[in-house]
Amino acid sequence: MNLATALLVIVVIVYAMVRRFLGEPLSARRLILLPLLLSAYGVYQVAQTDLVHRGADLTALFLGGVLAIAGGALRGRTVRVFVRDGHVWYRYTWATxxxxxxxxxxxxxxxxxxxxxxxxxxxxxxxxxxxxxxSFLGEGAVVGPRAMATGAPFAPRRRERVVAGR
Incomplete structure (x- = not known):
């Protein structure tokens, strides 16, 4: 097992779980862009193995992808979405x-x-x-519409919050 890959995955999961369990403003960037970047990097890593040519590998990748998206969507149903300070926030729960x-x-x-x-x-x-x-894309597919249903805007990017706060 590639130790760097395993550590990267563990760090991302722990970081996301802690920040989101405490609650944080929801930005469209965090909901869509970061999961897309992770997915693209994951595709790149898989392509670098030069081993994905057999039915077993393709089946495992396909089923793993389906489980990841479905699991993320299930996880998204447990996330609390609310309005705070005029913007959408989200928070993981114990169920999450x-x-x-x-x-x-x-x-x-x-x-x-x-x-x-x-x-x-x-x-x-x-x-x-x-x-x-x-998995994060699946979560975002459920959390995003719930966030939009609040009628509140997504949180501005950090740089925009700092400028607006002056």
């Missing part, structure tokens, strides 16, 4: 943390099943970042 735990266990089980059907471990390792990005 429980869903994270379940999704991590599901990912481990999916990886074990993929290896059992003949998928290559390097492909599965490389797909960790892709799965994380897709």
């Amino acid at each position: 943390i429980a869903v994270w735990g379940g999704l991590i266990a599901l990912r481990l089980g999916q990886a074990a099943a993929a290896v059992a059907i003949g998928a290559d471990r390097p492909v599965l390792t490389a797909s960790l970042v892709l799965s994380l990005g897709l």
Whole structure:
């Protein structure tokens, strides 16, 4: 297993969980751009393995992607969305943390099943970042419409908040 990839995934998950559990302003950038960048980097990592040519690898990647998106959407249903200081905020709940735990266990089980059907471990390792990005996209697909339904604007970018605060 690529230690750098595993550490990157762990750091991103812990960072997101802590910040979002405490509650933070919701920006469109955080909801869409960052998950897209993670997903794109994950696709790049998978492509670098030069091993994705067998049915088992493609099946594992496809099923892993579907599980990531669906799991993110499920997780998004547990996120609290509210208006504070005139902008949309969001906050993870204990249920969100429980869903994270379940999704991590599901990912481990999916990886074990993929290896059992003949998928290559390097492909599965490389797909960790892709799965994380897709999971955040699934979450955003549920949280975004709920945020827009509040009628409040998304939070401005940090630079815009500083300038407006002067």
